[in-house]
Amino acid sequence: MIVEPAPRGLIDGQHITRVARAWARAIAGASYVPMAHVDIELRLAGFTTRLLRVLTSQPFDPSPATQIGVELVEAHFASPETLGHTIGVLADRLPPLAGTSLDSSGRRVMRLLSALSVGYSRGLRERTLDEQESIRLATVLAQAQTEHALRESQEAFRHAAVHDQLTGLPNRIFFEKQLADLIGAGSRERIAICFVGITSLQAITDRFGHILGDRALAVTADRFRTLARSLGHPLARFAGDQFVMLIEDPPDTSYLAGVAEQIIATLATPVHTDRHLLPMSASVGVVERPVAGMDANDLMRAAAMTLQWAKADGTDRWRLFDQARSDREIARHALAADLALGIDRDEFFLEYQPLVRLEDRAVIGVEALVRWQHPRLGRLSPGRFIDLAEESGQIVRLGRRMLDKACRQAREWARLTDSPPYVSVNVAVQQLRDGGSLLRTVDNLLQEIGLASELLQLEITESASIPDDPQIRRTLDDIAGLGVRLALDDFGSGYSNLGYLQNLPVNQLKIDMQFVRDWKPSSTKSLLPSLVELAHNLRLSALAEGVETLEQADYLESIGCDHVQGYYFGRPQAPSEITSLLLEWSSEEDDL
Amino acid sequence: MNRPEWAPPGIDVERPSAARLYDYFLGGSHNFAADRAVAQQLLATAPDIPLIAQANRAWLRRAVSMLARSGIRQFLDIGSGIPTLGNVHEVAREIVPDARVVYVDLDPVAVAHSSVLIRGQEGVAAVQGDVRKPADILHHPTVRGLIDFNQPVALLVIALLQFVRDEDGPDDIMRQLRDALPSGSYLALSHGVVDGWRHDKEMVKSLYNRTTTPTATRTRAEVAPFFGDFELVDPGLVWVTQWRPDQPSNMDGIKAAKSAVVAGVGRKP
Numbered sequence: 001m002i003v004e005p006a007p008r009g010l011i012d013g014q015h016i017t018r019v020a021r022a023w024a025r026a027i028a029g030a031s032y033v034p035m036a037h038v039d040i041e042l043r044l045a046g047f048t049t050r051l052l053r054v055l056t057s058q059p060f061d062p063s064p065a066t067q068i069g070v071e072l073v074e075a076h077f078a079s080p081e082t083l084g085h086t087i088g089v090l091a092d093r094l095p096p097l098a099g100t101s102l103d104s105s106g107r108r109v110m111r112l113l114s115a116l117s118v119g120y121s122r123g124l125r126e127r128t129l130d131e132q133e134s135i136r137l138a139t140v141l142a143q144a145q146t147e148h149a150l151r152e153s154q155e156a157f158r159h160a161a162v163h164d165q166l167t168g169l170p171n172r173i174f175f176e177k178q179l180a181d182l183i184g185a186g187s188r189e190r191i192a193i194c195f196v197g198i199t200s201l202q203a204i205t206d207r208f209g210h211i212l213g214d215r216a217l218a219v220t221a222d223r224f225r226t227l228a229r230s231l232g233h234p235l236a237r238f239a240g241d242q243f244v245m246l247i248e249d250p251p252d253t254s255y256l257a258g259v260a261e262q263i264i265a266t267l268a269t270p271v272h273t274d275r276h277l278l279p280m281s282a283s284v285g286v287v288e289r290p291v292a293g294m295d296a297n298d299l300m301r302a303a304a305m306t307l308q309w310a311k312a313d314g315t316d317r318w319r320l321f322d323q324a325r326s327d328r329e330i331a332r333h334a335l336a337a338d339l340a341l342g343i344d345r346d347e348f349f350l351e352y353q354p355l356v357r358l359e360d361r362a363v364i365g366v367e368a369l370v371r372w373q374h375p376r377l378g379r380l381s382p383g384r385f386i387d388l389a390e391e392s393g394q395i396v397r398l399g400r401r402m403l404d405k406a407c408r409q410a411r412e413w414a415r416l417t418d419s420p421p422y423v424s425v426n427v428a429v430q431q432l433r434d435g436g437s438l439l440r441t442v443d444n445l446l447q448e449i450g451l452a453s454e455l456l457q458l459e460i461t462e463s464a465s466i467p468d469d470p471q472i473r474r475t476l477d478d479i480a481g482l483g484v485r486l487a488l489d490d491f492g493s494g495y496s497n498l499g500y501l502q503n504l505p506v507n508q509l510k511i512d513m514q515f516v517r518d519w520k521p522s523s524t525k526s527l528l529p530s531l532v533e534l535a536h537n538l539r540l541s542a543l544a545e546g547v548e549t550l551e552q553a554d555y556l557e558s559i560g561c562d563h564v565q566g567y568y569f570g571r572p573q574a575p576s577e578i579t580s581l582l583l584e585w586s587s588e589e590d591d592l
Numbered sequence: 593m594n595r596p597e598w599a600p601p602g603i604d605v606e607r608p609s610a611a612r613l614y615d616y617f618l619g620g621s622h623n624f625a626a627d628r629a630v631a632q633q634l635l636a637t638a639p640d641i642p643l644i645a646q647a648n649r650a651w652l653r654r655a656v657s658m659l660a661r662s663g664i665r666q667f668l669d670i671g672s673g674i675p676t677l678g679n680v681h682e683v684a685r686e687i688v689p690d691a692r693v694v695y696v697d698l699d700p701v702a703v704a705h706s707s708v709l710i711r712g713q714e715g716v717a718a719v720q721g722d723v724r725k726p727a728d729i730l731h732h733p734t735v736r737g738l739i740d741f742n743q744p745v746a747l748l749v750i751a752l753l754q755f756v757r758d759e760d761g762p763d764d765i766m767r768q769l770r771d772a773l774p775s776g777s778y779l780a781l782s783h784g785v786v787d788g789w790r791h792d793k794e795m796v797k798s799l800y801n802r803t804t805t806p807t808a809t810r811t812r813a814e815v816a817p818f819f820g821d822f823e824l825v826d827p828g829l830v831w832v833t834q835w836r837p838d839q840p841s842n843m844d845g846i847k848a849a850k851s852a853v854v855a856g857v858g859r860k861p
Contacts, residue, residue, distance in 0.1 A: 029642075128621040132622075134622065138701050139605055142700035142703065142704035145700065
């Protein structure tokens with residue numbers, strides 16, 4: 001604290017201290033001054049000294065008091081009240097110290113205080129303006145910081161929402177938005193998508209766990225990212241092990257093929273992580289379409305479908321979307337959806353194909369063959385829907401329905417004729433696996449309808465699973481135990497473990513039609529005689545399927561085949577036609 | 593306006609703030625029309641609020657000087673407000689030139705203003721923080737960067753807790769803050785109380801409720817527990833003007849503050 005000495009010889013320090021003390025007392029509480037009281041008094045003493053110097057100046061010039069007024073404010077003696085109290089104290093205390101006549105010193109003090117007031121007001125105004133400016137600056141600054149923080153948090157939030165944590169790549173949400181924007185903007189003519197599936201990932205995860213699987217995926221993503229950057233195409237992690245690259249206005253299909261091949265090639269080197277060298281492989285589905293009228297969902301569905309095709313082709317393959325194939329698969333899918341409804345609505349019916357004994361060409365049985373009267377597509381053959389029914393598990397329900405129909409039909413024929421044909425019904429492996437339900441169904445049906453068990457035959461397809469599945473074996477044994485016939489269908493076309501044949505409770509081998517079709521009168525290499533002999537050696541009857549000519553029939557008879565089935569002896573036909581056939585036959589028999 | 597939960601608090605200069613009101617009462621111009629409108633209504637109800645504010649500010653200066661002289665080199669000032677005159681780092685550094693000071697305030701404008709004021713000064717920082725989330729303050733990287741919680745700290749809670757309502761758990765807040773300090777640390781705390789309030793309490797309360805921080809009304813007896821097991825230094829928890837006064841009577845000020853603010857300094861054993 002600088003205290004200026006009072007002008008010597010004029011006024012002694014005691015006077016000044018007294019004035020300063022009175023001044024301090026007068027302005028106490030008028031403004032906040034960040035000083036201890038003793039310092040305030042010292043400071044005011046300094047101002048008092050300077051004011052006296054101005055007051056006693058020769059010639060008298062009050063102007064320096066203006067600066068003192070400014071400094072008072074700067075020293076935080078700053079409020080309208082402070083000025084008022086200051087003028088009050090100084091007007092009272094200064095004149096006696098001026099050393100001139102009281103009259104003239106009164107005037108001098110007034111001029112001095114007026115100069116002081118000017119400076120003080122100026123200072124106060126400056127201070128107010130400065131403070132207003134500083135608080136506004138602070139507000140702007142705070143607003144900017146707040147906005148920045150808000151943007152950052154929004155940005156972080158947005159980034160986290162649309163990016164994948166593991167790979168740092170944009171995620172599916174981001175990609176779908178990007179695609180939608182691109183379609184909406186209409187600035188591109190065509191868009192292509194490379195839909196990538198890491199086919200090796202599941203095996204890695206299964207073997208080494210998710211942590212290593214994730215690492216392998218992250219490395220893979222890095223390689224893809226590098227490629228995508230060099231090609232300039234956006235890349236996203238679509239889901240799990242799926243990535244998607246977006247190609248705007250691809251020059252041609254061969255370019256896309258190149259991209260797909262490069263994607264696959266990035267995985268040629270195994271991923272090295274945690275002491276493991278992990279071989280990676282990918283499949284790529286490529287779809288390219290015009291932007292106009294594009295449906296993003298449809299595009300992605302096509303891409304996913306194409307990826308499935310590529311996967312089905314083997315590892316490290318890519319496929320281009322094929323509209324015709326897609327249409328077929330979509331139609332197939334739609335048909336699968338219709339199937340359950342069709343069963344409910346009883347759209348399935350049976351046709352029967354005669355099974356003929358070669359010896360006397362008598363119809364000794366009929367095979368029931370399922371048809372679907374589809375409300376929109378018309379009549380469908382089993383080739384169109386049996387696979388679908390097996391895939392969806394509807395085969396069990398459909399099989400039971402058809403078995404019911406067939407048994408009722410067999411009972412009807414049994415009433416019509418003395419030597420009724422047995423009805424042979426196809427049974428799917430799934431039906432055999434379905435616990436004892438097939439056995440119960442058959443047993444109940446026979447009893448309910450009153451059908452002799454030997455008039456029912458079940459045809460099972462030669463299959464790898466039958467001999468090894470004890471449950472199926474038991475079911476077959478039990479059904480055979482009811483007296484129901486069993487035939488092995490399509491024999492020779494599939495899996496052939498001849499060893500199990502002797503243990504199956506089968507009555508008949510139905511020799512696959514390909515053997516008959518391949519037979520030529522000149523041929524010496526036919527397997528037909530061996531197959532017939534095999535059946536006989538196992539004490540089974542042999543039936544040849546697909547007999548279309550008399551020549552074939554005669555040949556089969558010559559090698560001792562017992563029964564035949566085929567167009568030559570009758571196409572699959574409506575029950576009524578079979579009825580007529582049976583009636584004809586029985587009347588001929590009567591004629592004999 | 594629906595502001596998402598994760599968004600930082602915004603700035604609304606149309607809403608009066610306690611920090612800017614305090615500045616106004618200290619004679620400052622760091623305030624806006626909305627602040628002055630409320631301030632003038634407050635003055636109409638309680639004309640001696642400026643005296644109370646000055647007394648509180650003067651006590652802050654005395655308390656910080658005393659703490660600096662006691663050897664404290666680090667100050668954490670929560671609810672520092674708009675820095676005007678006689679700021680903690682200025683007062684402390686008169687005695688401890690390298691004293692470290694962190695100012696914390698809820699009001700982003702106050703924080704921005706402080707930041708400008710202390711720009712370029714080593715060992716001084718201003719951060720935004722809410723005393724109702726003490727852990728956030730204690731773990732703020734700037735706070736951690738400047739203040740060594742293994743060395744004694746002076747925690748300043750000056751005229752702040754009257755803006756923390758009971759439902760915000762001031763006892764728990766203070767316990768957490770005290771617990772974070774090592775032995776030998778100090779708590780300097782002042783608090784507006786209603787014991788001897790001569791003005792319209794409800795009016796003042798309702799006016800302050802227009803600010804971003806509504807007030808809580810407490811008595812002197814309710815303030816004492818905020819010190820926990822800290823040992824109050826002489827003269828204890830007293831009217832703010834009675835705490836080691838250094839200036840002779842300004843009777844109005846003394847009378848006013850006597851009925852409005854209690855203050856004390858406690859030392860952690």
